[in-house]
Amino acid sequence: MPCEERGRKGAPPGRSRAVMRGDERPANGERSGPIGVATLVRAVPPPRPSAWRIAWALLRCRQWLKNTFVFAGLLFGGRLDEPAALAAAAVAFVAFSLLASATYIHNDIVDRAVDRRHPTKRARPIAAGTISVRIARLIELGLLAAGAVAGALLGRSALLLLVAYVALNLAYNVVLKRIVLLDVFAIAAGFVLRVEVGCVAVGVVPSVWILLCTFVLSLLLGFGKRRHELVLAGPSAYDHRPALGGYSTAFLDQMIGVTSASTIACYAMFTVWPGTLAAHGTDKLFWTVPFVLYGLFRYQLLVYTEGRGDDPTELVFTDRPLMATLLLWLLACVAILYWR
Secondary structure, three states, rough: HHHHHHHHHHHOOOHHHHHHOOOOOOOOOOOOOOOOOHHHHHHOOOOOOOHHHHHHHHOOHHHHHHHHHHHHHHHOOOOOOHHHHHHHHHHHHHHHHHHHHHHHHHHHHHHHHOOOOOHHHHOOHHHOOOHHHHHHHHHHHHHHHEOOOOOHOOOOOHHHHHHHHHHHHHHHHHHHHHOOOHHHHHHHHHHHHHHHHHHHHHOOOOOHHHHHHHHHHHHHHHHHHHHHHHHHHHHHHHOOOOOHHHHHHHHHHHHHHHHHHHHHHHHHHHHHHHHHHHHHHHOHHHHHHHHHHHHHHHHHHHHHHHOOOOOHHHHHHHHHHHHHHHHHHHHHHHHHHHHH
């Protein structure tokens, strides 16, 4: 009877102590040690991001800072003090932000497999699996529709330019991002379209020098981004972005120097161009050139000494000297052009 009782109630005392000590071996022969705190922590899955965080990352709302280029026509076209022009420029900004977010989502859907192998892009919602491809696609279509409606409010010319922007991004995702140099030129063309849409929205003719300055500045930022990606990815650069296989750090360093000098030259020429002097009645805009010089030099300092050229938008938000320079340049332009 004692033996039967022991069999019904469980293992003998010696066996129970062995299990409690964690010395028991499982059936497969592997040793199972005691469960520690570290094991329990690893077993607990990380908390799921909130819906707002997922949406913020999916739409890349920080990248909307790039769309402030639509306000160039408002600022330098002499219409900053007109409420109707302000409203039109704001609509252009919203339209570009909606369409840009749609293109970001499309790009993330197409590149989700490659992004999962990237050290930073794998945290994007689609690559990380925090949002399904189906839902992301529905959001993309909704953004495209909303952006088209906003663009239609600005007139036919602005809407056609917005359509050209979407088409350019589709071409970039399918073909251009795989071709050396054309990948960066396509990005720069997108910034020029931003300026063009902003000028059409407020009814001004963009200066040739402003368009050139926008183009070469965008090339500078694009080459800086490619350099960072090339250094970060190393030998596996081609796997993350096919065009990177055709670049070298020495070549990109030369392109950064050339485009930086070109940006300074184009902006300086714009400030003393007869058309600018006639439109604003002042030659003092030249005094804003030092801000541009410092901003460009600061950007290159961050690229070469801290390796932070991956995201120019992130630099503006995180680097205080760069943000201060941008704000001071803007205030100086407004003061010279409007507070005479």
